[in-house]
Amino acid sequence: MLKFNEAEFVAQTESLVALRPRIEEVVDRLHGEGYDNVLLVGAGGTYAQMWPYEHLARRASTLPVRAAVAAELVVSGDARLGERTVAVFTSVSGTTEDSLRAIEYCKGRGAHTIGFTGYPDSPVARSVDTALVSEPKAWPFDVQMLLFTLRLLCLRGEFEGYERLADELAALPRILVDVARRAEPVASDFAEAHKETDYHFLIGGGNLWGFTYLYSMCILEEMQWLRTTRVHSAEFFHGSLELLEEDTSVLLFQGEDETRALTDRAEAFARRVSKDVTVFDTRDYPLDGISPEFRGLLSPLVMDTVMDRVSKHLERVRDHSLDLRRYYRVMDY
């Protein structure tokens, strides 16, 4: 597979799954001590990565759980933030400045801070009350957030099957390598067909809305300098649809939660106008060993693996490195 280091990928994914006992220990302790609300804090990609877990909590729990933009939280505050708040942060490098400021802000208000990162000596790992460290560069953070959120809901009596799901996640490294392998030709074909495309229209919903935002902003815009619009599948009909034309490249991210029908509806409409509609659907991947009722929860993780293949092939056909930036961490601001 193009630019896929299987050994490294497996080691990283294993290191995420291996965090299970530590995550359980932390959540169990928090549950024992008591808390009133949870903030899931991020910036850009790590903010978007929190959305599925706010979405999950909203459907299943009466606990206030909110995804927050780090920089906004620091200036706007949150009336619920206090000593009975649990604030969760993630950072691949452990150096994101917006997140570091938000960690200090939350600690200053007495919150218990938890940080997931790949570097034990990074500023994020050193700043938080509880650091949970995986292998370097491991991405995304869905395994950790799934274990954290579901353990928490399980202890509150709001989710059944935590133990079984957590057990099944042990097979993830193998499962995701299989997903990547199956996505490879799909990704290559998509990239070849869209070598010259300079605008993509992205649609997703449910627990894939965060990924839709992320893929639009942090991959296509930031890493490929391509213009995009991004719209939630429940919002598509309230404006953005008017942009579609026969040659508009439409990407739909389809998962397996209860919002599937909303994305189907957007797809059906898009196909009536555009001849260039691509659906990336997590149902196309077997995920051997994962019970049917848990598949939907894994959609963000599966989609990230699929679209990482697409990104690598876009990089190839467009001869535009995913690491190239003209401004971010290049210019001062």
Add this chain to the structure above:
Amino acid sequence: MLKFNEAEFVAQTESLVALRPRIEEVVDRLHGEGYDNVLLVGAGGTYAQMWPYEHLARRASTLPVRAAVAAELVVSGDARLGERTVAVFTSVSGTTEDSLRAIEYCKGRGAHTIGFTGYPDSPVARSVDTALVSEPKAWPFDVQMLLFTLRLLCLRGEFEGYERLADELAALPRILVDVARRAEPVASDFAEAHKETDYHFLIGGGNLWGFTYLYSMCILEEMQWLRTTRVHSAEFFHGSLELLEEDTSVLLFQGEDETRALTDRAEAFARRVSKDVTVFDTRDYPLDGISPEFRGLLSPLVMDTVMDRVSKHLERVRDHSLDLRRYYRVMDY
């Protein structure tokens, strides 16, 4: 002023302000009976219009207040939705299907539903438990949402000065006509200079982030068929900034709340790259009779009035009617 019916505008705005005693009566009754959480439900523009009031509640109150997408709420649910939920809806025409389904859904779970619309015999007005009706076609819903949210926070001891602010709002019709008049040349100049522009980059934060989304999706995309990207000023540096080029049209919506510095930072950066940065700033408008400490709360309303002038001039210079649709309510879906 171009396509500005002053008499109608004044009558509509007066009808919003006139809802004050009814809104207070409703909120006071709810407060007396007790409730646990508030859902602010919308679709597209009316969803975006709820964001400032979720933002306001988040900063000032421990009460769970959430802006929800109508279509998503119906399929995903909300664990807090029940007999102690207050669900608020807005609809200009009173016929938005997504909202009607959500009203039924919320009523089915025992919530108390409140609807703001301009038509007493519309499906929305007839479906909700409490309908609060203004003049036809009155837009936006900020007056109603401000009075509703602040009265509620006031009764909870989380906002001071409600009476004073509500009194000051009586002058709104005159204030907003003055805003429109001052914005007219600005709007005309912007439109003339952007007659040929086919892509706009929109940035806003705080209580103007909802408006940023709305202006991007519901005006430029839906009504002008123009490509856009929209990004929160706190998120700008985490991806979208890489899209900027010397000739990129950047629109910044600047208000007067605590997130102002975040938008300033995005502006300073944008100006270093693009020669086509336009800042629409609510500070440019005097708002005679509004106390300085309340000005920030009115930013969404002021900005809507300013940008409505821009829309009318874009319609003129681009010879593209704001009422023209190729798909919405034209094709079936």
